[in-house]
Amino acid sequence: MKLKTLISALASVLLIGSQVAHADKWGDQFPHIAATGDIPGMCSYESMSQKDYSGRTLTINTHAIPVMGEPTALHAEQFEKLTGAKVEVTHTPAGDLYSKAMVPFQAGQAPYDIVFGFSNFINDWKRYLAPVPQEYVDQMDGVSASHKAIASWDGVMYQYPVDGDRHYLKYRKDVIDNPEMQAKYKADTGKELKVPTTWKEYGEMASYFNGWDWDGDGEPEYGSAEVMKKDDLMYAAFYSRSVAYAKNESTPGGFFFDLETMEPLINNPGFVEALTDWVDAVNYVPPGGINFGLGDEINSFGGGQTLFSFSWDDAFVAAMQPDSPIANQVGAAQLPGADKVWNRENGMWDAKYNQAPFFVWGWAVGVAGKSENKDVAFDYLCFFANGANHQADIGIGRFGVNPFMEEDFKADVWTQIGWDADIAQSYVETLADMEKSTNRVFPLRVPGTFEFNSALATGTAKALAGQLSPQEALDEVYAEWVSILDRVGADNVREAYAVGVKMEDNEL
Amino acid sequence: MNFKHKYVFLLPGLIVLIGILIFPIIFTVRLSLSGWNSFNPGLDFIGLKNYIRLFTDDPRFWQSFFRLSFLAITTVFLQYIIGFALAHMVWKDIKFKRFFRVLFLIPMMTTPVIMTVIWRTFFHESLGPLNDFLSIFGVQPPWLSSPGLAKVSIIVVEVWQWTSFMFLLMLAGLLSLPKEPFLAAAVDGASPFKKFIYVTFPLMAPISIGAIIIRLIEASKIMDTVFVLTSGGPGTSTETSSFFIFIKGLREFQMGYAATASFTYLIIMIISLTIIVKVLTKVLMRE
Numbered sequence: 075m076k077l078k079t080l081i082s083a084l085a086s087v088l089l090i091g092s093q094v095a096h097a098d099k100w101g102d103q104f105p106h107i108a109a110t111g112d113i114p115g116m117c118s119y120e121s122m123s124q125k126d127y128s129g130r131t132l133t134i135n136t137h138a139i140p141v142m143g144e145p146t147a148l149h150a151e152q153f154e155k156l157t158g159a160k161v162e163v164t165h166t167p168a169g170d171l172y173s174k175a176m177v178p179f180q181a182g183q184a185p186y187d188i189v190f191g192f193s194n195f196i197n198d199w200k201r202y203l204a205p206v207p208q209e210y211v212d213q214m215d216g217v218s219a220s221h222k223a224i225a226s227w228d229g230v231m232y233q234y235p236v237d238g239d240r241h242y243l244k245y246r247k248d249v250i251d252n253p254e255m256q257a258k259y260k261a262d263t264g265k266e267l268k269v270p271t272t273w274k275e276y277g278e279m280a281s282y283f284n285g286w287d288w289d290g291d292g293e294p295e296y297g298s299a300e301v302m303k304k305d306d307l308m309y310a311a312f313y314s315r316s317v318a319y320a321k322n323e324s325t326p327g328g329f330f331f332d333l334e335t336m337e338p339l340i341n342n343p344g345f346v347e348a349l350t351d352w353v354d355a356v357n358y359v360p361p362g363g364i365n366f367g368l369g370d371e372i373n374s375f376g377g378g379q380t381l382f383s384f385s386w387d388d389a390f391v392a393a394m395q396p397d398s399p400i401a402n403q404v405g406a407a408q409l410p411g412a413d414k415v416w417n418r419e420n421g422m423w424d425a426k427y428n429q430a431p432f433f434v435w436g437w438a439v440g441v442a443g444k445s446e447n448k449d450v451a452f453d454y455l456c457f458f459a460n461g462a463n464h465q466a467d468i469g470i471g472r473f474g475v476n477p478f479m480e481e482d483f484k485a486d487v488w489t490q491i492g493w494d495a496d497i498a499q500s501y502v503e504t505l506a507d508m509e510k511s512t513n514r515v516f517p518l519r520v521p522g523t524f525e526f527n528s529a530l531a532t533g534t535a536k537a538l539a540g541q542l543s544p545q546e547a548l549d550e551v552y553a554e555w556v557s558i559l560d561r562v563g564a565d566n567v568r569e570a571y572a573v574g575v576k577m578e579d580n581e582l
Numbered sequence: 583m584n585f586k587h588k589y590v591f592l593l594p595g596l597i598v599l600i601g602i603l604i605f606p607i608i609f610t611v612r613l614s615l616s617g618w619n620s621f622n623p624g625l626d627f628i629g630l631k632n633y634i635r636l637f638t639d640d641p642r643f644w645q646s647f648f649r650l651s652f653l654a655i656t657t658v659f660l661q662y663i664i665g666f667a668l669a670h671m672v673w674k675d676i677k678f679k680r681f682f683r684v685l686f687l688i689p690m691m692t693t694p695v696i697m698t699v700i701w702r703t704f705f706h707e708s709l710g711p712l713n714d715f716l717s718i719f720g721v722q723p724p725w726l727s728s729p730g731l732a733k734v735s736i737i738v739v740e741v742w743q744w745t746s747f748m749f750l751l752m753l754a755g756l757l758s759l760p761k762e763p764f765l766a767a768a769v770d771g772a773s774p775f776k777k778f779i780y781v782t783f784p785l786m787a788p789i790s791i792g793a794i795i796i797r798l799i800e801a802s803k804i805m806d807t808v809f810v811l812t813s814g815g816p817g818t819s820t821e822t823s824s825f826f827i828f829i830k831g832l833r834e835f836q837m838g839y840a841a842t843a844s845f846t847y848l849i850i851m852i853i854s855l856t857i858i859v860k861v862l863t864k865v866l867m868r869e
Contacts, residue, residue, distance in 0.1 A: 522621055
């Protein structure tokens with residue numbers, strides 16, 4: 075028995091040893107994956123090194139460095155070394171990604187083999203993209219079901235999963251969990267200092283911790299960092315604040331529109347309440363916070379300037395990196411909810427606690443249907459998202475690569491890169507709970523998405539700037555949405571929106 | 583020489599003109615009569631629908647146009663005053679004249695987008711050096727968060743960047759003026775102020791009109807400063823016509839409608855600038 079155990083242990087050591095040696099080979103050559111080494115798979119470093127794409131040139135249009143642009147360029151360089159292909163990477167500001175691909179698409183050209191964008195481009199882009207070949211889909215065992223669905227339309231995958239995005243709350247644990255701060259807050263306000271579960275609590279705490287030096291660094295801190303810049307994804311921030319008041323599980327059939335009538339719901343009292351809260355938030359953001367884009371928000375919260383923030387994972391991961399001044403001092407939680415939610419069927423508020431996760435999705439990438447290098451392009455994307463690259467990428471906040479694999483929802487992945495166990499646990503639980511929720515909201519993926527979101531951004535920006543009241547601003551957005559529906563065709567929008575509604579109503 | 587030969591020599595220029603000027607305008611007009619958008623790409627024909635929408639149902643376009651007019655007139659007026667004053671200063675025999683001439687030209691030689699990024703950092707309300715300095719006096723103006731101050735910030739950047747151009751034209755004009763009228767004024771005992779009002783200024787009128795018009799044409803296209811500094815915000819308080827057209831065309835992908843706004847804007851600018859030239863000529867070149 076002992077001999078058997080000894081042989082078994084020896085075999086295990088030899089097996090592990092051989093894997094480590096294998097991992098070291100690639101980890102030495104490519105420092106980016108030094109922590110894990112190569113991870114076997116269809117698109118591993120080992121597999122890619124067997125391919126020969128000498129003489130082939132791959133063109134990619136991606137985002138500016140660092141968010142998504144940096145990993146694109148890094149993996150392009152690695153791919154070149156492994157396969158002999160030449161990869162030309164063009165970096166484009168976020169706002170121009172759509173048009174930079176769409177203009178040649180509509181002209182019947184394919185200047186880029188691979189185009190990066192946001193996942194809500196799918197409806198407009200799908201007719202110009204090549205479906206992901208089945209062999210690549212088959213090896214995506216680890217990709218969460220929700221992200222496979224996000225990358226697909228009518229069961230066909232058009233976007234290669236490289237990133238999974240959702241909005242959630244980030245807070246300073248060293249303040250919220252601090253007994254001294256809790257006592258002080260209680261004494262001054264008569265209320266408990268805790269992770270806010272409603273937007274009203276969020277506003278009260280953010281106002282209290284606004285404009286004074288609560289972390290003793292000699293500089294004043296502020297309540298909240300939010301994306302409020304019109305031309306910089308502010309519509310997503312507004313939806314995150316709206317879901318609590320306007321997504322009512324007992325009234326299925328649409329969050330943005332009433333699917334039956336295609337009446338826009340954007341100016342109903344739920345959305346107006348959310349915008350009213352947001353206008354109040356102007357008072358507790360840092361100076362100039364009304365002009366914060368996503369980068370500013372990440373830097374502000376990640377740099378320790380604010381108590382709260384809510385948006386994508388990037389700010390959280392950036393705050394947790396070893397060089398961050400607030401590493402291991404931040405916590406993650408679900409987006410706050412509300413003590414009431416609008417019931418559009420009876421036209422009244424339902425007096426119940428309501429919370430709804432907002433799946434903002436995120437970066438998406440596809441291969442142009444007219445590309446002459448589809449084989450190289452899909453191999454590149456598969457390599458980009460391989461196990462070793464993915465594990466290295468998700469730990470670097472500025473890369474913008476966020477969890478979408480089942481593996482990512484395990485705390486070990488994060489403790490291995492230096493996170494405290496309780497923070498890692500709260501982080502993965504927050505993400506996992508969102509996956510489990512039955513009251514989720516997904517972004518618009520309809521024809522004219524950009525027009526709808528741009529109209530919303532313009533209206534809400536006017537309210538934040540004090541040019542219009544929340545009701546006036548959303549009435550203006552409503553009128554613009556009606557006009558867009560008229561131009562694009564309500565039936566065309568309904569057909570696409572029905573897919574999203576099915577997902578929201580848990581029918582898909 | 584055969585009469586037809588001259589047309590052969592004109593042909594290259596004509597082809598270039600058609601290619602880069604005439605064709606885009608004709609295409610824009612055709613595009614403006616279509617409903618080209620992200621869902622419906624192509625040159626379908628929808629008549630004057632876009633024009634009717636622009637003239638009857640889009641106050642945002644007209645607000646951005648009037649905002650642009652305010653910004654363009656204000657910045658060009660300030661550039662003219664400051665540029666003329668600086669040119670007048672280095673026209674005289676002062677110490678380090680050559681040094682100042684080069685110094686005043688530097689802003690024009692820098693890249694507008696890069697300089698606007700630097701100005702944005704300068705105006706940053708919590709981390710910028712300007713508010714850091716002003717906090718000594720207990721003030722921290724919301725340079726880019728207040729609709730009024732955001733316009734002021736744009737004006738400051740535009741004036742800083744383009745006063746050099748005005749300075750250059752005015753200095754060239756001053757250096758080309760004849761000496762005799764100034765000698766005559768000196769013989770008559772005219773004060774420096776009177777010399778400027780009755781001699782320098784009238785002699786500089788044709789150059790002033792040219793410089794103002796060139797700058798007005800450029801200023802009416804303000805885009806990069808707005809894009810980098812404020813993105814048209816807060817709200818829509820700094821949105822100009824070109825930024826509006828950019829949003830409609832390349833953000834929302836309403837190509838047909840953006841073409842309508844562009845063409846309308848072009849016509850308005852041609853009419854406005856023609857009127858401005860006439861008025862300036864009448865006012866500045868009166869005998």
